Amino acid sequence: MGALQYLTFTRRDIAFSVNQACQFMHNPMVSHVVAVKRILRYLKSTLHLGLHFHPSPLHLQAYSDADWAGDPNDRRSVSGSLVYFGSSPISWASKKQHTISRSSTEAEYRALAITAAELAWIRQLLCDIHILLLLPPLIHCDNISAISLASNPVFHSRMKHLQIDYNFVRERVIMGDLLVQHVSSSDQFADILTKDLFISLFQHHCSNLMLGSSQPVIEGACKDINGPDDAKCQKISN
């Protein structure tokens, strides 16, 4: 399992599946072993996929997404974040949130805060290398209420317990350190990190991951296997 986790170094497409499977490590059942075998079979057919970096305008962009109460066992939400430097994806995470969210806005907002923190860290890193960004980093989020919360001082009683995350993101937005923009769910690249997707969407996102292949022929084989890969995620969560 640790070996699979290390593979997410370049393979973002399996980040969610691996994260899901890892949660059952303390007491694995037959269905989980089957799921892991499926990940391995998927890997076997997509052996040559890797990350592709090429020159592009230097700009930090992030996608933040959450799958609200996506886990049927404990109803915690999964947050996914994805950071692009130019066209190169450099950071991603698929992580189950620590607390249970009562609304999708809350889950999305927590994901936003995690992404904002990651962006702040990457900016510091770039600052150390003396690379200055012309534009503030941009976060794409597909939840309109979370976005308006980030730029509006409206504070509902329902959001009170979100205060720390709330103030953290808002402060950055006010300082101009961060822009938050709406993106439609179909263009939400971080979707692949938060839930199991249908084949067509999985393939669509795979192409956005800048996963290049050293052997173009192999990519054809990738498509056949995506189906079972989705089915695998279903199996784990049930």
Place this chain on the structure above:
Amino acid sequence: MVKPTTVRLVLALAAHFNWSLRQLHVKNVFLHGILHEEVYMTQPPSFVSKAHPSDFVYWLKKSLYGLKQALRAWNERFTSFLPSLGFQASLADSSLFVQHSSHGTLILLLYVDDIILTGSHSSLFSSVIAALSQEFDLTDLGPLHHFLGLQISYLPSGLLVSQTSYITDLLDRVDL
């Protein structure tokens, strides 16, 4: 410990500016560390002192493999040496070192005994490599190809980072 994001960021920068990547390897890395704590060791076979064959132990000045201080001692030795070459440790990631000069920028990534060098001028590399190999026992592995189980291939359009051989090894282990 170097963070994966840092490695990817440095590779993305190298691809963007078309910087060359160089890999160095430090031999017997843990023998370089200097110990600050008192560590004693019984005389190992074939290293028994003639004057005091028994009832005496060695007092270690430098670290050895297997000591729990080894990793820290090495890291301390290396990070305290780098500023003398004009490198500064990054605040965000302590295994990233940057050297700024009028000639350009040089970036050094350290992962235990593996070092990646990249920067705006490959002519800057040689002086750093010379200075490092004077201080440590160093192998210059040339252009970066393998690092932490990653394979780096150079394409006309940029860099491709893959873990193909890592997956193959993993599949072999589980007989798939």
